[in-house]
Amino acid sequence: MNFWDFARGPASVKVVLEFGLARGFSQDDLLARSRIAPQHLQDPNFELSALQELRVVENLLRLAGHPPGLGLQVGQGYRFSTFGLWGYGLVCSATVGEAMARALRFIPLSYAFSRVEQRIEDGLCLLQMRPPDLAPGLSRFLVERDLAAAASLVLEVGGPGLQLQRVELQGGRGRAHRPCPGLTHLGGAPVRWDGEGYCLGFDARWLPHPLPSANPISAAMCDELCAKLVERWRVREGTKALVQQVLAATPGDSRPSVGALAGLTSTSERTLRRRLQAEGTSYREVRAAALAEQARELLRDPALPITRIAERLGYADLSSFSQAFKRWQGLSPAAYRRQLAAAID
Known part of the structure; x- marks a missing residue:
């Protein structure tokens, strides 16, 4: 399952928004370009796309200046109550192990952008996370946030006494991979910033540990309702809309190829092209439209x-960008910008 395949509720965006507001950023700036109105966040039935949440995350990163470890800081604000029905099902589980299995079974309801896998190794129960294939800084933030949110859930569900034994983040070059000076431990475990991947782990002997709020009837009810919610949130907008979302979330200089996009949308390249053709379009046309929309924004x-805009969209020079923009819009980028300014005046 892929995060693009599912809609999501507003709770995760609320956590990001509250984090930004606490640091002095304005609500308008945090919600810019997301097409999310403040009143939407007060409606538990409001459904938004993965792209809309990514817009809010991008705004926070830009406003904060892309500091290292920001995703870990935001992720610590997630609680089981953040996740509604999915979170309630975890605390109603009979044991820690049952809660883990239930969490993974209905992972689309968790707001996670990372792919999460569980395994037992050297006496530890490990949650391994694979970051989403998005722009590097955005991808790093999201996997950090997912890891920290998972850490908070494990500790909250397990109760007093459970501590993490391992927290690792993949090492690499660039600012996003630098250690966060004020964040040396998470859940009782030292944070390793130069790991081979992203994971957290705790003593596997905790898996059969009984949970104080265990309620088999409530857990069964949650399973039934979670299955219905997953089905309701499954996106049915068509291949073109899905491709548009993926392209809109990735900058021009790192936009995926057709083959990579096929993998992201859980299909083959041939099938992807055929489905787009059946909808009266092609990858080239959808890509051009995505670039045009991003350029206008x-x-x-x-x-x-x-x-700088030309660079961000992946063009080698300003001339190439200007020629492409004229094809899309009928006038140069500079003329379009002057037209916008005149309309505002």
């Missing part, structure tokens, strides 16, 4: 140089 920011 970026040009609305008068402080962003057009040369």
Whole structure:
């Protein structure tokens, strides 16, 4: 299952928004370009796309200046109550192990963007996370957030006495991979910043540990309702809409190829092309439309140089970008920006 395949509730966006507001950022700036109105976040039945949540995360990263460890900080704000029915099902489980199995069975309801797998190794129960295939800084934030949120859930569900034994984040180059000075431990375990992947682990002897709020009737009810919610949130907008979301979430200089996109959308390249053709379009056309839309959005920011916009969209030089934009819009990027300014005045 892929996070693109499912809608999601507003609770996760609320956590990100509250984190940003606590640091002095405005609500309008945090929700910019997400098409999420403040009143939507007060409606538990409101459904939003993965792309809308990614927009809010991108805004937070930009406003905060992309500091290392930001995802870990945000992730610690998640509690089982954040996850509604899915979280309630965990605390109603008979044991820690049953809660883990239930969590993975209905993982689309967890707001996770990472792929999560469980395994036992050297006496530890490990949760291994594979980051989403998005822009590096965004991907790092999301896997950090998912890992920290999972850590909070494990400790909250397990109760007093359970501590993490291992917390690892993949090492690498760039600012996003630097250690966060104020975050040396998570859940009782030292944070290792130069690991081979992303994982957390606790003593596997905790798996049969009984939970104080165990309720088999409530757990069974949660299973039934979670299965219905997963089905309700399954996206049925068609291949074109799914491809549009993926392309809109990835910058031009790291936009996936058709083959990579097929993998992200859980299909083969041939099938992807055939489905797009059946919907009256092609990957090339959808990609061009995504670039045009992103270009128009970026040009609305008068402080962003057009040369920088060309770079962000993956063009080798300003001339190539200008020619492409003229094909899309019928006028140059500079003329389009002047047109926007005149409309505002």
